[in-house]
Amino acid sequence: MSHAPYIAVEGPIGAGKTTLATMLAEAWGYPLVKEIVEENPFLDKFYQDMDDWSFQLEMFFLCNRYKQLEDAVIPRLAAGQAIVSDYHIYKNLIFSERTLKGVKRDKYRHIYHVLTDDLPKPNVIVYIRASLDVLLERIAKRGRPFEDEMSTAYLQQLIEDYDTAMSQLAEREPDTIILPIDGDSVDFVADRGEFDKIVARVKECIR
Numbered sequence: 027m028s029h030a031p032y033i034a035v036e037g038p039i040g041a042g043k044t045t046l047a048t049m050l051a052e053a054w055g056y057p058l059v060k061e062i063v064e065e066n067p068f069l070d071k072f073y074q075d076m077d078d079w080s081f082q083l084e085m086f087f088l089c090n091r092y093k094q095l096e097d098a099v100i101p102r103l104a105a106g107q108a109i110v111s112d113y114h115i116y117k118n119l120i121f122s123e124r125t126l127k128g129v130k131r132d133k134y135r136h137i138y139h140v141l142t143d144d145l146p147k148p149n150v151i152v153y154i155r156a157s158l159d160v161l162l163e164r165i166a167k168r169g170r171p172f173e174d175e176m177s178t179a180y181l182q183q184l185i186e187d188y189d190t191a192m193s194q195l196a197e198r199e200p201d202t203i204i205l206p207i208d209g210d211s212v213d214f215v216a217d218r219g220e221f222d223k224i225v226a227r228v229k230e231c232i233r
């Protein structure tokens with residue numbers, strides 16, 4: 027392992043990333059780097075008109091995540107200390123490849139690589155996979171008003187994009203271990219034993 031443990035949790039919208047990342051960070055006493063959602067000025071506009079707002083939204087996410095890595099992740103790893111995150115920066119590309127088109131997609135892809143290619147990568151990604159029905163149920167339970175506008179076709183497409191992206195990532199970043207979790211059957215919230223099993227599996231990866 028080239029740096030201190032850097033653990034990321036990934037998965038499609040509503041899979042349980044923030045929930046699991048928070049539990050892991052608390053269990054180990056590590057700081058948590060968390061997605062900025064409530065302060066995002068473009069999310070509600072994006073869900074109302076994706077074609078019109080996708081570039082602004084993707085750039086906002088990219089700049090914010092870059093800043094978080096710069097401010098919180100890099101110094102911490104440089105000091106030899108572990109950190110947990112509820113995303114991997116690669117998710118920018120998962121979403122943008124789906125939401126952007128033509129010249130904007132090409133420009134975004136270029137900026138993405140310039141900004142992120144030399145950033146530290148997680149040692150482990152806990153990848154929570156879940157079915158459309160479970161994601162819809164959890165998104166409804168969370169109750170963010172702007173997500174009411176999200177189409178099921180978009181969410182289904184993201185489920186598939188995530189699977190493809192995790193396979194690509196396994197090839198691009200062979201030093202990162204991807205731990206898939208079945209979010210439909212493994213309830214790490216209600217069942218402490220299931221959470222402990224995830225903790226043990228992650229520990230194995232960062233030894």
Ligand SMILES: Nc1ncnc2c1ncn2[C@@H]1O[C@H](COP(=O)(O)OP(=O)(O)O)[C@@H](O)[C@H]1O
Nearest residue numbers: 039040041042043044045164167168213214215
């Ligand atoms: N394993 C689980 N079982 C039941 N509810 C869950 C589970 N994981 C997450 N949730 C709930 O589902 C909603 C979405 O979870 P969240 O962690 O915000 O997902 P994400 O960060 O992947 O979008 C939240 O209301 C959360 O409390």
Ligand SMILES: Nc1nc2c(ncn2[C@H]2C[C@H](O)[C@@H](COP(=O)(O)O)O2)c(=O)[nH]1
Nearest residue numbers: 038039040061063087117118121125173
């Ligand atoms: N178009 C994009 N949307 C994104 C991106 N990252 C997150 N999101 C959306 C999805 C949810 O509505 C909300 C919060 O995400 P969670 O997965 O944490 O629930 O923001 C992105 O890069 N592009």
